[in-house]
Amino acid sequence: MIGGALSLTGVQAPLDTPGFKGAQVAVKYLNDNGGLLGKQIEFVNIDGKSDPVTVGNVAVELIDKGAEMILAPCDFDFGSPASREAQQAGIVGLSTCASDPLYSAWTLGDKQFTLSMWNTTMGAVAADYAKEKGWKTAYVVTDQFIAYTKSLSKYFVAQFKANGGEILLEDTYTNGDNNFSAQLARLKALGKRPDVIFVSSYGTDIGMIIRALREVGYDAPVLGGDAYDDPALHTALGEKMGNNVFFVTHTWMGPEAHPDMPKFIGLYKEMYKEDPDTSFVATGWDSIMLLAEAVKAAGSTEGDAVAKALEDGSFKLLTGELDYGTAAEGHVPNKAAVVLELKSGKPQFVGWRRPERIPAP
Numbered sequence: 448m449i450g451g452a453l454s455l456t457g458v459q460a461p462l463d464t465p466g467f468k469g470a471q472v473a474v475k476y477l478n479d480n481g482g483l484l485g486k487q488i489e490f491v492n493i494d495g496k497s498d499p500v501t502v503g504n505v506a507v508e509l510i511d512k513g514a515e516m517i518l519a520p521c522d523f524d525f526g527s528p529a530s531r532e533a534q535q536a537g538i539v540g541l542s543t544c545a546s547d548p549l550y551s552a553w554t555l556g557d558k559q560f561t562l563s564m565w566n567t568t569m570g571a572v573a574a575d576y577a578k579e580k581g582w583k584t585a586y587v588v589t590d591q592f593i594a595y596t597k598s599l600s601k602y603f604v605a606q607f608k609a610n611g612g613e614i615l616l617e618d619t620y621t622n623g624d625n626n627f628s629a630q631l632a633r634l635k636a637l638g639k640r641p642d643v644i645f646v647s648s649y650g651t652d653i654g655m656i657i658r659a660l661r662e663v664g665y666d667a668p669v670l671g672g673d674a675y676d677d678p679a680l681h682t683a684l685g686e687k688m689g690n691n692v693f694f695v696t697h698t699w700m701g702p703e704a705h706p707d708m709p710k711f712i713g714l715y716k717e718m719y720k721e722d723p724d725t726s727f728v729a730t731g732w733d734s735i736m737l738l739a740e741a742v743k744a745a746g747s748t749e750g751d752a753v754a755k756a757l758e759d760g761s762f763k764l765l766t767g768e769l770d771y772g773t774a775a776e777g778h779v780p781n782k783a784a785v786v787l788e789l790k791s792g793k794p795q796f797v798g799w800r801r802p803e804r805i806p807a808p
Contacts, residue, residue: 448489449474449738450509451518452529453543457497458650461677462521462727466543467492469723469731470518472714473739483739484746490735495520495529503528510536515748516738521563521727523547524593530559538750539757541738544697544730546673547594548808551777558754560771562734562764563697564782566595569672570602571802572695572784573645577670578610582642586615586634586667588656590648592622599672600647605806607645615641622652627659634665645670654683661688668693678724681792689792695784697726697766699796704785705765726785729765737762737769767799777808 451470453463474490482488491509495502497520506517506529517533520526521544533540534556542550542561546569550561577585585607589600604614615637618630634641644667646656657669668691675694684692698704700712700723711732715723723729738753744760745752758778761770772779783801787794 448491448512448514449516449518449735450506450512450514451490451492452495452502452505452509452520453492453518454495454497454502454520454525455492456494459495459497459520459522459525461650461679462544462674463495465723465725465727466521466731466734468719469715469728470543470735471731472711472718473732473735475718476714477735477739483742484748492518495525497525499525499528502526503532505529506532510538514538516541516753518543518734519545521545521730522593522595523549524595526550527555530555534558539738539741539753541734543734544673544727545595547598548777549594551779551808552774553777557774558750560757560778561780562730562737562766562769564780564784565808566599566672567602567805567808568782568784568802569695570599571606571805572786572800573603573670573672574606574610574612575802576693576695576786576800577607577612577643580668582668583611584613584615584639584642585645586637586641587617587645588620588630588647589617590620590622590652592649595674596647596649600645602806603645603647606802609804609806615639620648620652620656622649625652625655627656631659631663640665641667643668643670647671649674651679651683654680657684657692658688666691670694673697673726676725676727676787681789681794684789684792686791689789692789693797694787695800696787697785698729699785699787700724700726700729701796703796704799708765711765726766733764733766737764779808
């Protein structure tokens with residue numbers, strides 16, 4: 448039994464629901480092909496409701512029901528309570544895509560992992576892409592919402608400066624304000640237009656900020672992280688506003704990203720009668736397949752054995768090749784990232800990127 452505390456309602460749902468769907472496809476695929484250790488896999492998810500307390504309580508309930516591993520939500524603030532409960536129970540916990548370096552063995556324990564690259568990589572890839580494009584000056588906006596939004600900007604700024612770029616202004620925003628006028632006034636007061644605008648935000652606020660910038664004539668490229676990998680955002684921006692927007696995410700739902708992607712898309716369509724529209728579905732599939740590989744290597748679902756198999760293994764996933772550091776190294780996920788571009792509100796594949804140099808967490 449694999450227990451899931453993924454949030455299917457609330458602000459976290461656009462990231463967790465696709466992962467839940469991808470995990471369901473993976474479980475069916477494994478069970479159709481013999482299961483795991485000679486047994487069928489049971490995946491039980493209870494809605495974490497985008498509430499950390501609920502997520503922790505859900506994890507306790509699942510462990511009491513017999514869960515031998517835990518899938519945690521795609522964020523440190525929302526997902527860490529589930530991993531803390533998994534650690535307390537002596538079992539492996541895995542976040543489908545939490546990227547703040549706080550999601551580590553240092554803070555959560557020696558049996559806890561995240562499938563995602565850390566923001567050290569995500570921010571560095573964004574900064575390196577800016578250098579690649581010749582963008583030398585940046586205006587940075589950091590949503591004060593959660594650890595993810597705050598640390599992503601930090602690592603982008605560190606890498607952008609290390610690459611010789613100049614930060615014209617570091618500004619802040621509070622999630623839910625739905626008013627960007629004060630930030631626009633400060634941007635205008637600079638008297639100099641940035642080559643690129645880096646916006647680290649979350650949920651529907653991303654679209655509001657981008658529209659506010661565009662409506663007053665700021666047409667510089669906008670750059671961000673995987674929270675932009677949301678079909679609702681792309682639809683909200685539409686053909687007019689959804690241009691010159693670039694973001695770093697986990698993979699691309701097309702054969703250009705991975706030779707096995709068409710197979711996964713076929714299985715997904717068979718189950719859901721539609722194409723997957725965000726890379727977060729692949730994080731769910733990969734999370735289950737990663738745990739399955741580790742259990743096979745360990746020959747057991749016992750926590751220490753599975754954790755060691757994850758530390759020792761090297762995994763070829765839809766979201767890129769992955770190997771973990773040791774617990775002493777925080778279980779750092781060594782992994783590449785994908786850059787996508789929005790054109791007329793539609794995401795386009797730019798390519799895989801792996802920074803040569805990564806800021807220290």
